[in-house]
Amino acid sequence: MRIEEAKQKKFFPYFLFEITVAALFTVEAVLILAALFPPAIGREIDFSAQYSPRPEWYFLFLYQLTKYFPGRWTFVGAVLLPGLAFSVLLLAPFLDHGKETSLHRRRAAAVTGFGLLAAIVSLTILSLL
Amino acid sequence: MKLLDYLNDRLGFTNRHRRVMDRPVPAWINYFSCFGGITFTLFIVLVLTGLLLSVHYTPSEGEAYKSIQRLNGEAPLGLLLRGAHHWAANLMVVMIVLHMLRVFIAGAYKNPRELNWVAGSFLLLLTLGFGFTGYLLPWDQKAYWATVVGTNMIGSVPLAGHFLASFLRGGADVAGQTLLRFYSLHVLWLPMFTAFFLWLHFHVIRRVGISGGM
Numbered sequence: 001m002r003i004e005e006a007k008q009k010k011f012f013p014y015f016l017f018e019i020t021v022a023a024l025f026t027v028e029a030v031l032i033l034a035a036l037f038p039p040a041i042g043r044e045i046d047f048s049a050q051y052s053p054r055p056e057w058y059f060l061f062l063y064q065l066t067k068y069f070p071g072r073w074t075f076v077g078a079v080l081l082p083g084l085a086f087s088v089l090l091l092a093p094f095l096d097h098g099k100e101t102s103l104h105r106r107r108a109a110a111v112t113g114f115g116l117l118a119a120i121v122s123l124t125i126l127s128l129l
Numbered sequence: 130m131k132l133l134d135y136l137n138d139r140l141g142f143t144n145r146h147r148r149v150m151d152r153p154v155p156a157w158i159n160y161f162s163c164f165g166g167i168t169f170t171l172f173i174v175l176v177l178t179g180l181l182l183s184v185h186y187t188p189s190e191g192e193a194y195k196s197i198q199r200l201n202g203e204a205p206l207g208l209l210l211r212g213a214h215h216w217a218a219n220l221m222v223v224m225i226v227l228h229m230l231r232v233f234i235a236g237a238y239k240n241p242r243e244l245n246w247v248a249g250s251f252l253l254l255l256t257l258g259f260g261f262t263g264y265l266l267p268w269d270q271k272a273y274w275a276t277v278v279g280t281n282m283i284g285s286v287p288l289a290g291h292f293l294a295s296f297l298r299g300g301a302d303v304a305g306q307t308l309l310r311f312y313s314l315h316v317l318w319l320p321m322f323t324a325f326f327l328w329l330h331f332h333v334i335r336r337v338g339i340s341g342g343m
Binding site for chain 2: 009010011012014015016018019022023026027029030031033034035037038039041042043044045046049051052053054055056057058059062063066074075078079086089090092093094096097098099100101102103106109113117
């Protein structure tokens with residue numbers, strides 16, 4: 001019982017304090033960013049003007065991926081591959097089952113997970129070039 | 130204190146408060162465990178700023194752009210509200226990625242927390258949905274064309290694509306009807322599903338605790 005108690009602490013007051021600090025810093029960071037870098041408004045919609053669309057930064061990888069699948073293959077880059085990636089993500093705890101939690105003994109999971117991350121990061125960088 | 134006792138008798142909030150405050154937390158816990166909480170804090174900032182923005186914003190083809198200009202220029206604290214909403218949304222995506230990485234590296238999604246990961250994956254999808262629908266609302270040039278491209282991608286699905294794209298746009302093209310639909314998704318439908326998955330996400334953690342040492 002003693003050992004148990006030594007390993008565990010109560011939420012209050014130990015963690016409530018730290019969580020409150022983290023939450024305050026978060027709100028502060030948002031307010032500082034909002035004050036320093038206010039969002040601009042784009043130009044009014046003009047159908048006659050030439051415009052190359054640019055999505056939010058977290059959709060850039062998807063936008064880049066569709067460039068490799070032109071015409072009738074758009075579906076593969078726009079829906080099929082992202083859908084497969086999301087399925088792997090969704091089912092991760094069932095694919096990476098077993099009791100082992102340390103990452104260097106979960107090699108398949110590590111390769112898949114960081115492979116997916118590397119792919120998304122590289123596609124994002126490629127779209128920025 | 131009489132009033133407090135009266136309310137507590139009927140609402141029982143001290144019990145609920147005890148359950149959260151006296152909950153044991155493993156001692157190994159460190160700042161890497163903060164990302165989920167930060168994400169939730171940002172979500173609350175988004176709800177509050179969103180509620181205030183909705184007072185000024187007009188989701189119609191003729192008025193949307195003007196109402197954003199009014200928010201930026203005339204409405205008290207309008208620009209700061211838009212800024213906070215914008216930055217909280219962007220930071221939220223970053224924090225979700227960090228949160229998921231922490232959980233993945235620690236193998237924290239394993240039995241009995243699999244369904245928590247599934248709920249979290251849906252929350253990620255909903256967050257991206259919020260980003261996609263919210264991007265259109267200023268109704269400016271970049272918003273319009275990003276939505277044309279985005280809905281075209283959904284339209285590329287074999288057989289069902291045409292139906293899905295026109296269902297999302299409310300017509301053959303991105304127009305005023307699309308703006309209203311995206312607004313509805315952004316402020317009604319997506320928050321409703323998010324509330325459900327957030328409840329599930331927190332419910333599992335309350336039931337089985339944080340992984341490791343519990």
